[in-house]
Amino acid sequence: MKNLGNxxxxxxxxxxxxxxxxxxxxxxxxxxxLASGDHPSAxxxxxxxxxxxxxxxxxxxxxxxxxxxxxxAAFVVEGSGDVRRFDGNLENHQHFKCVKxxxxxxFKHNAFENIEVPEELRHKFKVLRATVYIxxxxxxxxxxxxxxxxx
Amino acid sequence: MKNLGNxxxxxxxxxxxxxxxxxxxxxxxxxxxLASGDHPSAxxxxxxxxxxxxxxxxxxxxxxxxxxxxxxAAFVVEGSGDVRRFDGNLENHQHFKCVKxxxxxxFKHNAFENIEVPEELRHKFKVLRATVYIxxxxxxxxxxxxxxxxx
DNA sequence: AACTATATAGTAATTAAAACTATTTGTCAA
DNA sequence: TTGACAAATAGTTTTAATTACTATATAGTT
Numbered sequence: 001m002k003n004l005g006n007x008x009x010x011x012x013x014x015x016x017x018x019x020x021x022x023x024x025x026x027x028x029x030x031x032x033x034l035a036s037g038d039h040p041s042a043x044x045x046x047x048x049x050x051x052x053x054x055x056x057x058x059x060x061x062x063x064x065x066x067x068x069x070x071x072x073a074a075f076v077v078e079g080s081g082d083v084r085r086f087d088g089n090l091e092n093h094q095h096f097k098c099v100k101x102x103x104x105x106x107f108k109h110n111a112f113e114n115i116e117v118p119e120e121l122r123h124k125f126k127v128l129r130a131t132v133y134i135x136x137x138x139x140x141x142x143x144x145x146x147x148x149x150x151x
Numbered sequence: 152m153k154n155l156g157n158x159x160x161x162x163x164x165x166x167x168x169x170x171x172x173x174x175x176x177x178x179x180x181x182x183x184x185l186a187s188g189d190h191p192s193a194x195x196x197x198x199x200x201x202x203x204x205x206x207x208x209x210x211x212x213x214x215x216x217x218x219x220x221x222x223x224a225a226f227v228v229e230g231s232g233d234v235r236r237f238d239g240n241l242e243n244h245q246h247f248k249c250v251k252x253x254x255x256x257x258f259k260h261n262a263f264e265n266i267e268v269p270e271e272l273r274h275k276f277k278v279l280r281a282t283v284y285i286x287x288x289x290x291x292x293x294x295x296x297x298x299x300x301x302x
Numbered sequence: 303a304a305c306t307a308t309a310t311a312g313t314a315a316t317t318a319a320a321a322c323t324a325t326t327t328g329t330c331a332a
Numbered sequence: 333t334t335g336a337c338a339a340a341t342a343g344t345t346t347t348a349a350t351t352a353c354t355a356t357a358t359a360g361t362t
Contacts, residue, residue, distance in 0.1 A: 075241075083318060086227060104230070132282070132283055174341080177340090194317095234349065
């Protein structure tokens with residue numbers, strides 16, 4: 001991971017912007033997240049951070065990762081983080097998901113119906129589904145939203 | 152839900168193709184899934200099916216929904232069904248997810264970097280992220296895969 | 303240095319999903 | 333139509349993930 005210093009600086013600025021305190025826990029969780037090239041779960045980050053902060057709690061790691069997502073220092077990988085939901089509508093359609101209330105809204109958009117999967121991927125994997133996935137805040141959550149509360 | 156009869160027929164055919172038994176539980180779970188226009192969780196489907204099959208178990212609903220996904224009669228909504236995973240890489244990139252081992256692979260593809268969010272959505276919601284999300288089977292899972300086992 | 307709101311540790315509670323086993327039931331062939 | 337058997341289910345238990353709670357500690361400010 002190059003430019004780790006810069007990245008930490010970003011975290012500092014984001015925290016200050018949102019009036020969140022810069023705690024060692026937040027810094028360590030953020031560093032652990034960056035250090036792992038892949039897409040770790042809270043448990044994985046917890047294990048990593050524990051080496052530097054032996055008595056950090058899992059709850060703190062969870063809350064901190066949430067906070068990082070809220071301030072835009074990280075994000076929750078799509079395809080994770082919600083109870084499994086099923087869709088029986090096999091017609092081509094797309095999903096918008098509210099990151100707050102987790103509600104999923106269907107929408108149709110012609111331009112998204114025939115996604116060309118890159119040759120490289122078709123080669124490497126067996127592709128089952130390709131879709132445009134959009135997330136954000138729905139109207140009712142938007143109204144409730146005033147400031148970011150980390151705790 | 153129009154053409155429910157047709158849909159059931161589809162289920163019958165899919166089951167026969169894959170040599171899966173057509174059980175009342177499967178039919179009811181499938182009907183309940185179709186009947187709910189939204190994106191229900193196993194619990195929600197369970198509640199619905201219980202009206203017709205009072206002593207169906209939640210486990211059966213769960214397994215059945217999985218089976219339906221495996222045979223292509225339904226699918227798991229992206230953004231659900233996996234422990235929450237985080238990504239600290241804010242550069243534009245896309246994800247491929249293996250539906251079996253849940254591993255996430257990054258990839259970059261220029262054509263996917265500037266997704267135009269439909270006007271209608273930008274209006275209705277606060278869009279935070281738009282991405283192409285591709286799922287399927289990774290190579291190592293593909294090798295292990297021989298036939299669909301529903302149980 | 304002291305104050306105060308915020309964040310944390312430690313733990314408990316909640317929830318979702320998977321595992322397990324005895325029993326039941328589709329399916330097929332006689 | 334019946335009997336046999338593999339497959340599927342009910343009922344329950346485990347496991348795992350996330351959230352909730354409260355007393356304590358601390359970052360940022362005065």
